[in-house]
Amino acid sequence: xxxxxxxxxxxLPMMVALCTGMLFIVYRTTLFQYExxxxxxxxxxxxxxxxxxxxSGLLNNLPRGIVRxxxxxxxxxxxxxxSRSKTEVDASNRRYLLAMPVGITQKRNVDTVVQKFLxxxxxxxxxHYDGNLDGWWDLEWSSKAIHIVAHNQTKWWFAKRFLHPAxxxxxxxxxxxxxxxxxxxxxxxxxLDIVRSEGLEISQPALDPNSTExxxxxxxxxxxxxxxxxxxxxxxxxKCSDSSDGPPCTGFVEGMAxxxxxxxxxxxxxxxxxxxxxxxxxDMKLGYCAQGDRTKKVGVVDREYVVHKGIQSLGxxxxxxSSNDESSKRHSGxxxxxxxxxxxxxxxxxIFKDRWNKAVxxxxxxxxxxxxxxxxxxxxxxRDKEKRSHHH
Numbered sequence: 001x002x003x004x005x006x007x008x009x010x011x012l013p014m015m016v017a018l019c020t021g022m023l024f025i026v027y028r029t030t031l032f033q034y035e036x037x038x039x040x041x042x043x044x045x046x047x048x049x050x051x052x053x054x055x056s057g058l059l060n061n062l063p064r065g066i067v068r069x070x071x072x073x074x075x076x077x078x079x080x081x082x083s084r085s086k087t088e089v090d091a092s093n094r095r096y097l098l099a100m101p102v103g104i105t106q107k108r109n110v111d112t113v114v115q116k117f118l119x120x121x122x123x124x125x126x127x128h129y130d131g132n133l134d135g136w137w138d139l140e141w142s143s144k145a146i147h148i149v150a151h152n153q154t155k156w157w158f159a160k161r162f163l164h165p166a167x168x169x170x171x172x173x174x175x176x177x178x179x180x181x182x183x184x185x186x187x188x189x190x191x192l193d194i195v196r197s198e199g200l201e202i203s204q205p206a207l208d209p210n211s212t213e214x215x216x217x218x219x220x221x222x223x224x225x226x227x228x229x230x231x232x233x234x235x236x237x238x239k240c241s242d243s244s245d246g247p248p249c250t251g252f253v254e255g256m257a258x259x260x261x262x263x264x265x266x267x268x269x270x271x272x273x274x275x276x277x278x279x280x281x282x283d284m285k286l287g288y289c290a291q292g293d294r295t296k297k298v299g300v301v302d303r304e305y306v307v308h309k310g311i312q313s314l315g316x317x318x319x320x321x322s323s324n325d326e327s328s329k330r331h332s333g334x335x336x337x338x339x340x341x342x343x344x345x346x347x348x349x350x351i352f353k354d355r356w357n358k359a360v361x362x363x364x365x366x367x368x369x370x371x372x373x374x375x376x377x378x379x380x381x382x383r384d385k386e387k388r389s390h391h392h
Contacts, residue, residue, distance in 0.1 A: 069166060070166045070167070070169040070170075071166060071167045071169075072167065072168070072169070072170045072171075073097065073123050073125060073146050073167065073168065074123065074170075075144065093121065094121065094172050095122075095123065095170055095171050095172065096117075096121060096122045096123070096171055096172060096173045096174070096175070096188075096192070097122065097123050097125065097163075097171040097173075097174045097175065098113075098114070098117045098122045098123070098124050098125070098175045098177065099124075099125040099126075099127065099158075099159065099163060099174065099175065099176050099177070100113070100124075100125075100126055100127065100155075100178070100179050101126075101127040101129050101153075101154065101155040101158060101178070101179060101314070102126045102128060102129070102179045103128070103129060103130040103132070103179065103313040103314070104132040104135045104136075105130075105313055106179040106180060106311065106313055107136065107139075109179065109180065109182070109309075110126070110179050111139055112183060113179075113181065113183050114139075114141055114145070115141070116186065116187070116188060117175075117188050118141055118144075120188045120189045120192075122175075122188065123146070123171070124141070124145040124146065125145065125146040125147075125148070125163075126145055126147050126148070127148050127150070127153070127155065127158035128147060128148065128149040128150075129150065129151065129152055129153050129154070129158075129313075129314055130151070130152075130313075131149055131151045133147055133149050148162055152314065153277065154277045154278055154279070154314065155176065155178065155255075155279070156276075156277055156278065156279035156282075157277040159176060159269070159272060160269070160272045160274055163265075163269065164269065165262075165265060165266040165269050168262075168265065169262060171262065173192060173195070173259055173260065173261055173262070174259070174260045174262075174265050175188075175257075175258075175259050176258050176259075176260070177256070177257045177258075178256040178257065178308075179311075179313065180256075180308065180309040180310065180311040180313070181256070181257055181307065181308060181309070182208075182306055182307030182308075182309060183306055184307070185304070185305050185306070185307075186205055186304045186306050187304055188304075190303065190304055191205060191259075191301055191304040194226060194227055194301050194303060194304070195259065195301065198226075198227060198299060199296070199297060200261075200297060200298065200299045200301075201260070201261045201263065201264040201289075201290045201291045201292070201297040201298070202253055202258065202259070202261070202264050202286055202287070202289065202290050202298045203227075203253060203258075203259045203298065203299050203300065203301055204219065204254060204256075204257045204259060204300055204301070205257055205259075205301050205304050205305050205306045206219060206220065206221035206222070206228075206300050206301060206302045206304075206305040206306075207219045207220055207221060207305065207306065207307070207308050208221060208305055208306065208307040210307070211307050211308035211309070211310070212308060212309050213308050213309075213310030214308065215254060216248045216252065216254055217231050217233045217236075217240070217248075218230070218231035218240075218248055218249065218250070218252055219253070219254050219300055221302050221305045222302045223302070225302045225303075226301070226303045227299050227301045227302055228299065228300055229250055229251075229295060229298065229299045229300075230244065230249055230295065231248075231249055231250070233249075245370065246287065246294070246370065247283070247284045247287060248284070250294070250295045250298075251287035251290065251294030251295050251298045252283065252284070252286075252287065253283065253298060253300065254283055255279055255282065255283050256308060257306060257308075258283075258286070261291070263291050264289050264290060264291060267288070267289030267291070268286060268289045271285060271286070271288070271289060273351075273352060276348040276351060276352055277348070278341070278345040278348050280345045280346070280348050280349035280352065281348075281349045281352040281353055282352065286298070287370075288369070294370065312338055314341070
């Protein structure tokens, strides 16, 4: 009897260890499958669109294997001497997109910018808002770029209509830049190395402190840093401290030089309002597209920085914003184009805010992903302050 009990006593720990091991294996397998699925969704976000289209019945008359839910901006030859297209996109190669609104008055600066990007496997797309396309053909790279012409349209108007996520899905990162950026101290390859290594889904190059226009302190270059995610500032209307958990203190980039990962752009494109073409207010909400915690996934790169020249070309003369433009007023029936654009932008900002608030109120299932962070923050801040007081 005692021997049998002893046998059962030794069998029980073995069974517990075996069950624990099996549960651990199941857990690890499930976790791997989940992470693999998440990675697949990020790399191929349009497969789900394909599946939903089949579910809706819209594609039922097509065999699944023939359906291609995405496209790209790569130029193709009219014919090829080999059976395999020479310009076929190699999925193993990283590709990037530089998209800029441009006017002929900024041709020289745009040329300088493009020359920096082309060697790093960038596709270049130019949005010609002044209707002048012929003036660009003398540039060697112009025939290799994508040119889209629409008179007096903004960057966000072009982006909403021509940068649909399904069209730009092959690009790892999308640079949606203004035309008045100086790139003397900027290297695209080094910039991308930093963005990838630090896990920044949304970013921008820092602005040289001597830039003509700087609107938010967080965008100013910190000379001793590689990059930064937040700023500390007790001056002005907005006070930025350890307790700050949102824009413009952290989780923020400005609209003149944003850089998006593929997944972040998929979200950001849907955030752009089709009729609000100036994009004001959107920069405060871009953190919601950071694919995680905006205080970690959004950042400003200091090591590779640009100069914001503050040249207002759209609706103006292509001179610095501080210059008077009487000729533009005469051509606009006595109106000041820059003043009218600013008035329109301010109106659009209020519309955007109202739409966001309405959407939040009406979506009963939406939960602000950053609300819990705001609730937890004061506790950690008090602990930090206590630590600092002990050190002193």
